[in-house]
Amino acid sequence: MADEAADAPVGKARGNAPAGAAPERRAEREQDRSRDRERDASGPDEPVLVDKTWVYHTCWTGAWLYTKLYHRLRVEGYENIPKEGGAVLASNHQSHLDILTIASSNRRHVAFVARDTLAHWKWLAFTMRGCGAILIQRNSSDRKALRAMAQHLERGDLVVIFPEGTRTQDGALGEFKGGALLAARMAKVPIVPVGTRGAIEAWPRSRPIPFPKQIAVRFGAPIDSAAPDAQARLVVAVQSMIGDGRYGSVPPTR
Numbered sequence: 001m002a003d004e005a006a007d008a009p010v011g012k013a014r015g016n017a018p019a020g021a022a023p024e025r026r027a028e029r030e031q032d033r034s035r036d037r038e039r040d041a042s043g044p045d046e047p048v049l050v051d052k053t054w055v056y057h058t059c060w061t062g063a064w065l066y067t068k069l070y071h072r073l074r075v076e077g078y079e080n081i082p083k084e085g086g087a088v089l090a091s092n093h094q095s096h097l098d099i100l101t102i103a104s105s106n107r108r109h110v111a112f113v114a115r116d117t118l119a120h121w122k123w124l125a126f127t128m129r130g131c132g133a134i135l136i137q138r139n140s141s142d143r144k145a146l147r148a149m150a151q152h153l154e155r156g157d158l159v160v161i162f163p164e165g166t167r168t169q170d171g172a173l174g175e176f177k178g179g180a181l182l183a184a185r186m187a188k189v190p191i192v193p194v195g196t197r198g199a200i201e202a203w204p205r206s207r208p209i210p211f212p213k214q215i216a217v218r219f220g221a222p223i224d225s226a227a228p229d230a231q232a233r234l235v236v237a238v239q240s241m242i243g244d245g246r247y248g249s250v251p252p253t254r
Helices: 002-006 011-016 021-041 054-070 097-104 116-120 122-131 143-154 179-187 230-242
Strands: 074-076 087-091 110-115 134-136 158-161 191-197 216-219
Touching: 054 097, 054 122, 087 097, 087 143, 087 179, 087 230, 097 110, 097 158, 097 191, 110 116, 110 122, 110 143, 116 122, 116 134, 134 143, 143 158, 143 179, 158 179, 179 191, 179 230, 191 230
Parallel strands: 074 216, 087 158, 087 191, 110 134, 110 158
Antiparallel strands: 191 216
């Protein structure tokens, strides 16, 4: 996604590059541009779905029942979610359960940003399409996905992004890429920090099935995406809400 482009090294490092590095970088950039052109020419963008379809209602109900009954999901700071208008919800990524817990924590429609490889399964592709998910190509500059995010946000939707790009191994917060902030700035909407804790205990990467452990999702105060220190504030906010990732590492709030 654009995360990699946003975090590319700049400044003095360019002047110290090996003699053959510049042509190689130019070739790589040209390959990226060619891939972008091929994707753009492959067909029109997917329809922007910001309403709750029967598929969304069905999935949301199932997620709510499962997370409330099996994981005793606790939602904190929901008042920080804008009641209307677009916003980016930027969350840490602990487990496959994160999509279920964040979706069921919201009464508004939310669109998740997910890897396009998940659409290889027909049933999952149908579900994601029916719920309005945004598919991206991993480790590439996907302009179509950024356009889709901006369109969702401009139409007043909530877009959920996991800036780490992958699930944590141990509950610790990984490096945040710049895609979430870029999407928020493109659409001129706030970015809401989201901290999920306990999901690493409920379903770590090493487990084939989840434990009935408690999970909490906490929403922080919205951050002005236009602020020059927005990225740093986002990371600090999420870190403060998750502690070491375990449910009991941060005191619960109302």
